[in-house]
Amino acid sequence: MKILVPVKRVLDYNVKARVKADGSGVDLNNVKMSINPFDEIAVEEAVRQKEAGIATEVVVVSCGIAACQETLRAALALGADRAVLIETTEVLQPLAVAKLLKAVCDKEQPNLVICGKQAIDDDANQTGQMLAALLQWGQATFASKLQIDGQSSVMVTREIDGGLETLSVELPALVTTDLRLNEPRYATLPNIMKAKKKPLETITPEALGVDIAPRLKTLSVAEPATRKAGEIVADIATLVSRLKNQAKVI
Amino acid sequence: MSILVIAEHDNRALKEATRNTIAGAAAIGGDIHVLVAGHGCESVAQAAARITGVSRVLQADAPHLELQLAEDLAAQVVPLAADYTHVLAPATAFGKNFLPRVAALLDVAQISDVVAVNSADTFVRPIYAGNALATVQSIDPIKVISVRTTAFDAAAETGSATIDSVPPTAAFGRTRCLGREIIRSDRPELAGAAIIVSGGRGLASKENYHSVLDPLADALGAALGASRAAVDAGFAPNDAQVGQTGKIVAPQLYIAVGISGAIQHLAGMKDSKVIVAINKDPEAPIFQVADFGVVGDLFELVPELVTAIG
Numbered sequence A: 001m002k003i004l005v006p007v008k009r010v011l012d013y014n015v016k017a018r019v020k021a022d023g024s025g026v027d028l029n030n031v032k033m034s035i036n037p038f039d040e041i042a043v044e045e046a047v048r049q050k051e052a053g054i055a056t057e058v059v060v061v062s063c064g065i066a067a068c069q070e071t072l073r074a075a076l077a078l079g080a081d082r083a084v085l086i087e088t089t090e091v092l093q094p095l096a097v098a099k100l101l102k103a104v105c106d107k108e109q110p111n112l113v114i115c116g117k118q119a120i121d122d123d124a125n126q127t128g129q130m131l132a133a134l135l136q137w138g139q140a141t142f143a144s145k146l147q148i149d150g151q152s153s154v155m156v157t158r159e160i161d162g163g164l165e166t167l168s169v170e171l172p173a174l175v176t177t178d179l180r181l182n183e184p185r186y187a188t189l190p191n192i193m194k195a196k197k198k199p200l201e202t203i204t205p206e207a208l209g210v211d212i213a214p215r216l217k218t219l220s221v222a223e224p225a226t227r228k229a230g231e232i233v234a235d236i237a238t239l240v241s242r243l244k245n246q247a248k249v250i
Numbered sequence B: 001m002s003i004l005v006i007a008e009h010d011n012r013a014l015k016e017a018t019r020n021t022i023a024g025a026a027a028i029g030g031d032i033h034v035l036v037a038g039h040g041c042e043s044v045a046q047a048a049a050r051i052t053g054v055s056r057v058l059q060a061d062a063p064h065l066e067l068q069l070a071e072d073l074a075a076q077v078v079p080l081a082a083d084y085t086h087v088l089a090p091a092t093a094f095g096k097n098f099l100p101r102v103a104a105l106l107d108v109a110q111i112s113d114v115v116a117v118n119s120a121d122t123f124v125r126p127i128y129a130g131n132a133l134a135t136v137q138s139i140d141p142i143k144v145i146s147v148r149t150t151a152f153d154a155a156a157e158t159g160s161a162t163i164d165s166v167p168p169t170a171a172f173g174r175t176r177c178l179g180r181e182i183i184r185s186d187r188p189e190l191a192g193a194a195i196i197v198s199g200g201r202g203l204a205s206k207e208n209y210h211s212v213l214d215p216l217a218d219a220l221g222a223a224l225g226a227s228r229a230a231v232d233a234g235f236a237p238n239d240a241q242v243g244q245t246g247k248i249v250a251p252q253l254y255i256a257v258g259i260s261g262a263i264q265h266l267a268g269m270k271d272s273k274v275i276v277a278i279n280k281d282p283e284a285p286i287f288q289v290a291d292f293g294v295v296g297d298l299f300e301l302v303p304e305l306v307t308a309i310g
């Protein structure tokens, strides 16, 4: 059983995004970049399947600039076996990423793909579902529990509105991770060293024959309006009076 | 312009999010149709037909559509989409699950979480946990859009559209639902609640979360929300998580109790009309967005607040 995990290099979740003065985008110069947290959860889940003797190989894939190698090495340090970088300096939108990943899946023939549910930079929440559609596979998004049943299906508990849903999806299948799926381990120093020697293959979108032209043109990126600083009130009586008489919300 | 809105429902009732999405469609302008795909969903189709601005309801009714699995729903929408310039769904767990499949099968981009419509092809959407707003223009022939429900006031109910049935497409068959565990609650749903009481790690346990927050929510008729830390620790169910990767809410009043105000949490509630924060740490970032803050121990302040509201 082969599991493929797409991982995205994103602005670290602890860093507040700053809009560039010219409104062309968010400033990514000299800021900490990390593996998308949901993808870290996806790698952890795949590695656990391998440790449980269910998966035989975990392949991680990233699409983007050369620096995505760092992201892939981080995933290898968590226990993935091998990495593929689809290298391009072009802006990649979810549909293009899904097409690139589809081409990789056609080659690699994984039994299961585990994506993050959402990249915390574009907040699109699309790529996994798009990839599943292009592959004509079943999907289980927002997974909080995953259990592979033999070679034929995967049972996934999903976080939905109002509660939980359990699906059984025939393999090959696509799953996207939610926060409660697992708690990723920290990479140990020996594993970080080992990861440097694991295979990392680089290919280009052209070599895969995929059209990655963006469909959306970003006209501008702006800072949202900020809220006015509020008032620290002395006690509950004052708070209730403000809510009743000033804000008129209770 | 002709717009197809995919209804969110449970085969009995239309979800409020559908009315917000229709308001989003009205902001684009043009003829608005609604697809109700489900099983035994006649009452939903009738409810959709009453929504202001809707001229036609398409009802696809079949046993395999009852659970509205993403694979089946996308297969139902794609052949219909050819007749439309825009396909819209709410940016809820429901919409997020199937809509990207529709976009991929149509070979078009999806524009997620739209908060404003500038023109028929240009939209505003938040990125980076709402720390930036991107204005994007689509060059695709069909615009597939998920609508942030809090950004559009629900459409009214003055309409009387025609209802036509459309043939159901074949079932996907390779995904099965083994069960759904829906937690019934007498409280209002988070989405659409006028008042939300939300608790964080500061509550320290599930028992405290309820013994402290339930009386406040009862007194205010409020919905209960939570931070990720509170959900991870099991104080509150998953779908109570407010934030960048949980629910986006914008009630009249949001009361954050024992929540620090991480970027990811603020992303989900900073468009609330009035924000109240109760936290013992005067430096907590939540106070930077709160209209009214009280610094102190929540275990003393919240019961006091309940008494004061009466």
Ligand SMILES: Cc1cc2nc3c(=O)[nH]c(=O)nc-3n(C[C@H](O)[C@H](O)[C@H](O)COP(=O)(O)OP(=O)(O)OC[C@H]3O[C@@H](n4cnc5c(N)ncnc54)[C@H](O)[C@@H]3O)c2cc1C
Residues within 6 Å of the ligand: A013, A037, A038, A120, B199, B200, B201, B202, B203, B226, B227, B228, B229, B230, B241, B242, B243, B244, B245, B246, B247, B257, B258, B259, B260, B261, B262, B263, B264, B265, B268, B278, B279, B280, B281, B284, B296, B297, B298, B299
């Ligand atoms: C990928 C990713 C996605 C995320 N998505 C979300 C999301 O959607 N929503 C979300 O909320 N978070 C999200 N987070 C987590 C977020 O970064 C924070 O960790 C989380 O919001 C913190 O929750 P909290 O405020 O309850 O806990 P803490 O940050 O621990 O804050 C607890 C607060 O309680 C106060 N307190 C403690 N005891 C008392 C007392 N007795 N009286 C008064 N005050 C007290 C403390 O002063 C403190 O400010 C995400 C993180 C990641 C990495």
Ligand SMILES: Nc1ncnc2c1ncn2[C@@H]1O[C@H](COP(=O)(O)O)[C@@H](O)[C@H]1O
Residues within 6 Å of the ligand: A005, A006, A007, A008, A009, A036, A038, A039, A061, A062, A063, A064, A092, A094, A097, A114, A115, A116, A117, A118, A119, A120, A122, A123, A124, A125, A126, A127, A128
């Ligand atoms: N450039 C990329 N390279 C690899 N995987 C990606 C990339 N972009 C998105 N993904 C995957 O798709 C998921 C959802 O991303 P998005 O649809 O952009 O929110 C991420 O969590 C990743 O698993």
